Amino acid sequence: MKNTIQQFLREEDGVAAIEYGLLAGLIAVAIITTIGLIGTRLNTVFGFVSTALNGVVNPAA
Template structure:
């Protein structure tokens, strides 16, 4: 019976799960930010490409 009580009081697994959830949320935030920045950079490089399309080399 004491082993069962010890198992139910154990909190190490809960801490590991919390750290795992925190790491997952940070990863989702990083992926979302990089995706948004990538979209904006694609737009900027598209404008630059269009602007340079008419330039003739001397």
């Protein structure tokens, strides 16, 4: 019984899987945050461009 408990405590297969899962989760959070920030900034840039082009007349019309 003592050997079985010691062997269970020394086993590290599950620990590696948990570490990979945590790493994947952190990467996902970083990607989501980055995309959110880029999306907000792009929206601001397109707003400025839209405002700047608001008075432009289409020469073909």
